[in-house]
Amino acid sequence: MTPHVLLEKxxxxxxxxxxxxxxxxxxxxxxxWLGQANALMHEWDEIKSLPFKTAVSxxxxxxxxxxxxxxxxxxFHDVIARVENSLPEEAGQAFGPGAxxxxxxxxxxxxxxxxxxxxxxDPYLDAEIFDGYMQALQPGVSARLLTAKYLSNVxxxxxxxxxxxxxxxxxxxxxxxxxRVIFVDNDQxxxxxxxxxxxxxxxxxxxxxxxxxxxxxxxxxxxxxxTAGTPI
Numbered sequence: 001m002t003p004h005v006l007l008e009k010x011x012x013x014x015x016x017x018x019x020x021x022x023x024x025x026x027x028x029x030x031x032x033w034l035g036q037a038n039a040l041m042h043e044w045d046e047i048k049s050l051p052f053k054t055a056v057s058x059x060x061x062x063x064x065x066x067x068x069x070x071x072x073x074x075x076f077h078d079v080i081a082r083v084e085n086s087l088p089e090e091a092g093q094a095f096g097p098g099a100x101x102x103x104x105x106x107x108x109x110x111x112x113x114x115x116x117x118x119x120x121x122d123p124y125l126d127a128e129i130f131d132g133y134m135q136a137l138q139p140g141v142s143a144r145l146l147t148a149k150y151l152s153n154v155x156x157x158x159x160x161x162x163x164x165x166x167x168x169x170x171x172x173x174x175x176x177x178x179x180r181v182i183f184v185d186n187d188q189x190x191x192x193x194x195x196x197x198x199x200x201x202x203x204x205x206x207x208x209x210x211x212x213x214x215x216x217x218x219x220x221x222x223x224x225x226x227t228a229g230t231p232i
Contacts, residue, residue, distance in 0.1 A: 003083055003086055006040065006043060006044060006083060007080065007083045007084065007191070008191060008210045008211075008214045008218060009040055009214055010040055010044075010076065010079060010080050010083065011080060011179060012214065012217055012218060012221060013033070013036055013037055013040065013076075014073075014076045014077075014080070015221060016033070016221075017033065017073070018030045018033050020033075020034075020059055020065065020069045020072070021065050021066050021069045022065070023062060023065065024062075026060070034056050034059065034060065037052075037056065037072070037076075038052070038053060038056055041053070041075070041079065044079055044083070049075075049079075051071070051075065052071075052072065052075045055068040055071040055072050055075070056068075056072065059072070084193065094204055094205070094206050095199065095200040095204065095205050095206065095207070096200070096204050097200065097201070097202055097203055097204055098200070098201075098202075099200045100199065100200045100201050102200065103199045103200040103205065103207065104132060104133075106207055107133055107182075107196070107199075107207060108132075108133055108136045109136075110182065110184065110190060110207070111133050111134065111136040111137060111184075112136040112137070112138065113184055113188075114137060114138065114141045114184045114185055115138065115141065115185055116141065116142070116185045116186070117141060117142045117143065117144065117183075117184075117185060117186075118134070118137060118141060118142075118143045118144070118182070118183075118184060119143070119144040119145075119146070119182070119183035119184075119222075120143070120144070120145050120146070120181075120182050120196070121146045121147075121177055121179070121180065121181040121182070121183075121222055122146075122147055122177075122180045122181075122192070122195050122196055123147055123148035123149055123177050123178060123180075123195070124147070124148075124149050124150070124195035124196075124197060124198070125145060125147035125149075125150065125154060125195070125196060125197070126149075126150040126153050126154060126197050127150070127153050127154060127156070127157035128196070128197050129145065129154075129157075129196060130157045130158070130161045132196075133196070134161065137167065139165075139167070140167065141167060142167060142168035142169070142170075143167065143168070143169045143170070144169075144170050144171075144172075144226070145158065145169070145170070145171040145172070146171075146172055146173075146174060146177060146222065146225065146226055146229060147171065147172075147173055147177075147232075148173055148174060148175055148177055151173050151232050154171050154232060155171065155232045158171045158232070170231075171231070171232040172226060172229035172230060172231050172232060173229055173230050173232055174225050174226075174228065174229040174230070176225050176228070177222075177225060179191065180192035180193075180194065180195055180196065181218065181222065183215075183219060183222075187212070187215070188209065188215065189209070189210040189214070189215030189218055189219065190207060190208065190209055190210065191206075191207075191208055191210060192205065192206070192207055193205035193206040193207075
């Protein structure tokens, strides 16, 4: 399993944590989540993940569930951060500080491959997405934008872009998003190490594909967030 795939699986699992703090026997859903979590941590590092395995064991034995639940969640965040920090070191997938144009060119190349729809998830998305990237879309390709911060900025740009180019553009907001993800058509999913507007300016970042199985799960997750989101 590559670090990128591991990272996406960790993030997806963290976003689907079932209730684990109460007493009594767990449900099949809870057992399944804990089993998947143990397997991913073992994949990350068999030795360093031993405290996580111990916390899970205590949860299963109904020992100090609130405390051990906290350990499990904190461990997840720690491992995700460690994996994220390791990604820029991988050749061909990283953009160092100051490599903003290289990132711009790579993302434009990706956008241009869309044949049906481009879907960008980025909480800090702003109007730059239209000026810098969406002009690379082929005619007739629609776009979905899911963001959280610069709503009026995106709304105005989306309306003017659609009026001029005729392409369908739909934008929604949600405070449930934290990661940066790009879906191209129905078969590709890419993750970004930083928001598009700041990528590779002062800090390293990456643009990496996700395996098909993880991409499918990630799309389901964001489809639910999109459905619950607020139209801009």
